[in-house]
Amino acid sequence: MFALAGKKIWVAGHRGMVGAALVRRLARDGHRVLTAGRETLDLMRQAEVEAFVAAQRPEVVVIAAARVGGIAANAARPVDFLHDNLLIEANIMRAAADAGVAKLLFLGSSCIYPREAPQPIVEDALLTGPLEATNQWYAIAKIAGIKLAEAYRRQYGLDFISAMPTNLYGPGDNYDLESSHVIPALLRKAIEARDSGAATMTVWGSGTPLREFMHVDDLADALVFLLEHYSADAHINVGTGQEVTIAAVAQTIADTVGFKGDLLFDRSRPDGTPRKLMDSQRLLAMGWAPRISLRAGLADAYAHFIESDRARFAAL
Numbered sequence: 001m002f003a004l005a006g007k008k009i010w011v012a013g014h015r016g017m018v019g020a021a022l023v024r025r026l027a028r029d030g031h032r033v034l035t036a037g038r039e040t041l042d043l044m045r046q047a048e049v050e051a052f053v054a055a056q057r058p059e060v061v062v063i064a065a066a067r068v069g070g071i072a073a074n075a076a077r078p079v080d081f082l083h084d085n086l087l088i089e090a091n092i093m094r095a096a097a098d099a100g101v102a103k104l105l106f107l108g109s110s111c112i113y114p115r116e117a118p119q120p121i122v123e124d125a126l127l128t129g130p131l132e133a134t135n136q137w138y139a140i141a142k143i144a145g146i147k148l149a150e151a152y153r154r155q156y157g158l159d160f161i162s163a164m165p166t167n168l169y170g171p172g173d174n175y176d177l178e179s180s181h182v183i184p185a186l187l188r189k190a191i192e193a194r195d196s197g198a199a200t201m202t203v204w205g206s207g208t209p210l211r212e213f214m215h216v217d218d219l220a221d222a223l224v225f226l227l228e229h230y231s232a233d234a235h236i237n238v239g240t241g242q243e244v245t246i247a248a249v250a251q252t253i254a255d256t257v258g259f260k261g262d263l264l265f266d267r268s269r270p271d272g273t274p275r276k277l278m279d280s281q282r283l284l285a286m287g288w289a290p291r292i293s294l295r296a297g298l299a300d301a302y303a304h305f306i307e308s309d310r311a312r313f314a315a316l
């Protein structure tokens with residue numbers, strides 16, 4: 001058990017969906033949270049990161065900062081995804097190690113696993129086969145981050161750990177239809193269909209693919225749990241263990257926003273992989289469990305979209 005109480009916790013990447021959720025959660029618990037905006041700290045500049053950590057002396061560090069984006073962004077800017085993520089994680093870990101930080105948590109994502117990994121995907125599937133080519137730049141950087149954290153454990157005996165979240169959604173999500181994932185895309189589409197009085201709303205693909213989704217507040221809860229209870233070389237999956245079809249998600253979203261028309265499945269759009277589920281037994285066996293059902297989580301995401309996220313995506 002590693003107690004967070006009284007410790008100064010630096011959340012790097014506090015403006016992203018995950019970092020923001022973690023800051024909300026830590027603040028609610030009364031923890032001392034340290035953040036630094038892009039205008040005061042450039043995470044790609046090693047000297048700046050070292051000076052910041054040396055001056056602020058955080059005792060716990062969470063690396064939620066990353067260059068993220070969808071398939072189109074990865075294809076257009078591979079250097080940004082590989083180079084920037086390598087620098088961010090390397091700079092923060094080096095500075096944390098030099099300053100004697102007591103605990104560091106590095107975050108990746110499920111795209112680190114081989115494209116053909118057996119489902120549900122266990123942690124040991126890492127580096128057992130070729131990656132999905134479209135996001136290999138991001139994946140390689142994240143795999144390097146996991147290994148770097150493991151290397152710091154081995155060489156310096158530091159308590160650096162890594163967690164791999166499943167597909168996330170919630171407040172602060174990306175609602176840009178060109179680059180967003182399915183939940184924010186369908187939330188927007190359902191609202192537009194409702195407001196325009198459309199008879200149908202279009203869902204890409206057949207509706208049959210299976211996906212696992214987690215509300216970002218559940219992830220924040222899991223990260224707090226891991227900071228306090230997890231210390232091992234291996235990275236750990238963070239998922240719900242529950243999967244749903246895209247058709248079921250789309251219907252729940254329609255119900256959530258009050259769209260009463262029909263779902264129209266556009267089979268000219270790709271389904272992507274038929275099933276994507278992580279095996280989170282390692283975490284679940286430690287006693288952690290998600291609390292937010294998909295229905296409740298979607299209602300929360302919808303409320304935040306109306307309240308604040310919509311303003312950032314002015315096209316709606």
Ligand code: GDP
Pocket residue numbers: 167180181182183185186202203204205209211246269270271272273276
């Ligand atoms: P993936 O999990 O990497 O495949 O990423 P996505 O979240 O983009 O897509 C998940 C599934 O939702 C795929 O089968 C998509 O075809 C399907 N889907 C249905 N409607 C939409 C939509 O409007 N936008 C997106 N991004 N996916 C959609």
